[in-house]
Amino acid sequence: MLGEYRINGRRASEIAASVERGVGSGDLAPGHVLPPLRELAARLEVNPNTVAAAYRTLRERGVIETAGRRGSRVRARPASTPRGSLRIEAPPGVRDLGEGNPDPALLPELGPALAAAAAADAENPGLYGEAPVVPEFAAYARGAMDADGVPGGPVAVTSGALDAIERVLAAHLKPGDAVAVEDPGWGSVLDLVPALGLRAVPVGVDEDGPLVADVERVLRAGARALVVTDRAQNPTGASVGAGRARELKAVLARHPDVLLIEDDHGHAIVGLPLHPLAGTTDHWAFVRSAAKAYGPDLRVAVLTGDPVTVDRVAGRQGLGPGWVSRLLQRAVLHLWTSNAVDTAAVARSYGERRDALVRALAERGVAAHGRSGMNVWVPVRDETGAVTRLLHAGWAVAPGARFRMATPQAVRLTVSRLTAADIGPLADAVAAAAGPVRPVTYG
Secondary structure (H helix, E strand, O other): OOOOOOOOOOOHHHHHHHHHHHHHHOOOOOOOEOOOHHHHHHHHOOOHHHHHHHHHHHHHOOOEEEOHHHOEEEOOOOOOOOHHHHOOOOOOOOEEOOOOOOOHHHOOOOHHHHHHHHHHHHHOOOOOOOOOOOHHHHHHHHHHHHHOOOOOOOEEEEOOHHHHHHHHHHHHOOOOOEEEEEEOOOHHHHHHHHHOOOEEEEEEEEOOEEOHHHHHHHHHOOOOEEEEEOOOOOOOOOOOOHHHHHHHHHHHHOOOOOEEEEEOOOOOOOOOOOOOOOOOOOEEEEEEEOHHHHOHHHOOEEEEEOHHHHHHHHHHHHOOOOOOOHHHHHHHHHHHHOOOOOHHHHHHHHHHHHHHHHHHHHHOOOOOEOOOOOEEEEEOOOHHHHHHHHHHOOEEOEEHHHOOOOOOOEEEEEOOOOOHHHHHHHHHHHHHHHOOOOOOOOO
């Protein structure tokens, strides 16, 4: 049973955190049976519904599992909890603003790039034993990061940003370690952390990125890693500004043993400058994916970091998939060097649609957030009701539950498919669906 470890707390969040601390410390080992709801509620002198809510949170995070009359127990290994399953399917006649995809009209033609990669492979076929990263690819990627102020470091290639984040976390952390994540933040990261046996700790976000006080608090409390989105944060559009970067770097400098992971989600789709935090801690990683600007199916991301981190990632990668296709690396390199994407025009296109929607909502008394990128985050009074009302009005949006842990209810709208004629009708529908909301920040 529970041995000497005693679960405590008065609120559901406190009870859930207490259980997670026990799992992280090893006091609650895999397979340990938790007390029945009413028994724990009586012991803590709280309503059984409070304990039920805590256990539900722990199940959603993959910390525990419930097997009917056998009760709830600590998982042998936290399971994935795909937040993507919370998406709303758009029936015929309903516009889908919830899928999060880029505008296909802004993606480049891949034919010339793939043909160039095939021609290069014909001259020098990719075989076993070759370097996992195409030298020209690494040189170009490293030069672009140098121009953006990213500290020097070796280059690796992964199958997208999430693959890079997973490999970096696995290279340094052990099950039970706490990882500070943005809240609201990328749902895939919020799923990935518990799936690795790690503990997600929320950090609030405003339009300038992670809140400094929250980062300081969670690092002081022992978080071993921090994941930050530099630009076009999903789902809020936050972008780390120069002032916020200085403040965050000052905090990180006081915690040099923390693993920092930066995701430049907005690379090539936003016009705001990059203000990297990398290099402040002993171990760090910076990830830049080709997905949003060049096509999600390319599955190519550049990873740099301190030598130890990149060496561990590359070494473990070599024991699994080995490398990311050099054909794809050469195709992406061709897209870069041929200027297949007019990044300024892409940033302007997304910006015009995003800003127009935020302004239209403000005119209707609805607060919305979207500083950069292709998403707009709208706080609502009743998330389920808002999603349902919008669906009936002809708009499918993403429920905020896909992206949040402790922050208030909201919905996410992706502007990629919007036209100028859509803005007014959509804003009317959102205003009608959102209901009066107490003015709050989303961090």
